[in-house]
Amino acid sequence: MSPTALFFALVTAASLLGCDNSRRPTAEELETQANELRDARRRADADRSQLAADRSGLEADRSHREADRASDARYLAEIARANAEAERARTEAERLRLEAERARATTNKGADDEASPADPPSSRGGGGQTAVVNFASGALHANLRGGPGRRHEKLAEVPRGSRVTLVGGSRSDDGDDTGNWYRVSYNGITGWLHENSLER
Numbered sequence: 001m002s003p004t005a006l007f008f009a010l011v012t013a014a015s016l017l018g019c020d021n022s023r024r025p026t027a028e029e030l031e032t033q034a035n036e037l038r039d040a041r042r043r044a045d046a047d048r049s050q051l052a053a054d055r056s057g058l059e060a061d062r063s064h065r066e067a068d069r070a071s072d073a074r075y076l077a078e079i080a081r082a083n084a085e086a087e088r089a090r091t092e093a094e095r096l097r098l099e100a101e102r103a104r105a106t107t108n109k110g111a112d113d114e115a116s117p118a119d120p121p122s123s124r125g126g127g128g129q130t131a132v133v134n135f136a137s138g139a140l141h142a143n144l145r146g147g148p149g150r151r152h153e154k155l156a157e158v159p160r161g162s163r164v165t166l167v168g169g170s171r172s173d174d175g176d177d178t179g180n181w182y183r184v185s186y187n188g189i190t191g192w193l194h195e196n197s198l199e200r
Helices: 003-021 027-107
Strands: 129-133 141-145 154-159 163-172 180-186 189-194
Touching: 141 180, 154 189, 163 189
Parallel strands: none
Antiparallel strands: 129 163, 141 154, 141 189, 163 180, 180 189
16 A cells, blocks of 8 residues: 555544544533533622622721721820810919919018008007008008907008008007007008008
């Protein structure tokens, strides 16, 4: 047999063998393949749904964390604002306290730091005699007290230059103060003034 004839014989045999080995799939096989494809598609859809749910959960977690951070920031801001307001209130209270102390010091400056006048009234004193409130130290007022001594209650403030009426003689304080006190009347109030705050 010639080589050409042998070649064609082999080709023919291979074709016949191929026809014998290749066959159409049965209906059952096609149905099985279709079911497998549907199952694979369903699994893929389920995986996509799960991924979407996971992504939504992550987004929700991120939103919650951001909301928590915003809430913490607001809380810290409120604390800082409250602390600042408390500090302002303390500062204002301290300022008012200092002003009150200065006002009391100014009010009590006169009678608590009295200096001797040039001409004190007569120690005999007596009804109808008058004296003028005056200080060598330049104090602005004298404290009219309920008794002969600085420990007694202050009844009124008598401005410098005011004229008072002597209604009783002098009397020494029975406490630690030195000097004499005079019983006087001022604007209808009867009390005691130290001799260092009076002159005739």
